[in-house]
Amino acid sequence: MNVTTTIHYLSFITQHHGNISSRVFHSLYGVHFLTAAVLWTCASTKDPTLQPIHILWFLYWIKSYSNIDVGSDHWQCDAKTFRKYLYKVILALFCGLDTISFKFIIFIYYF
Numbered sequence: 001m002n003v004t005t006t007i008h009y010l011s012f013i014t015q016h017h018g019n020i021s022s023r024v025f026h027s028l029y030g031v032h033f034l035t036a037a038v039l040w041t042c043a044s045t046k047d048p049t050l051q052p053i054h055i056l057w058f059l060y061w062i063k064s065y066s067n068i069d070v071g072s073d074h075w076q077c078d079a080k081t082f083r084k085y086l087y088k089v090i091l092a093l094f095c096g097l098d099t100i101s102f103k104f105i106i107f108i109y110y111f
Contacts, residue, residue, distance in 0.1 A: 029056065029059035029060060030059060030063035036059060039055055039059075040055045046093075047088055050088060057071065057075055057082060057086055058086055060074065060075070
């Protein structure tokens with residue numbers, strides 16, 4: 001799925017009846033469409049079982065930082081399902097995004 005298709009798909013499943021504006025998407029999830037598309041691309045390459053809705057679950061949870069029960073109630077799904085896919089997205093993004101090791105920074109600083 002390319003970035004444009006992902007953006008339209010994310011906006012479609014957000015409102016269920018078509019596209020929403022970038023401003024509304026940003027206010028709901030705290031990121032721009034393109035950021036969500038990049039995160040989706042990264043996560044889906046690491047875990048092909050993920051769907052775009054799971055990225056929205058993750059972004060909602062990060063923005064509101066609610067507990068699992070509140071998030072599952074908001075998305076009208078089972079708490080175990082919400083937790084399972086939330087953790088799968090976190091793991092996929094952790095494995096897929098470049099991270100900087102603190103030990104490496106100290107090594108560069110001292111040498």
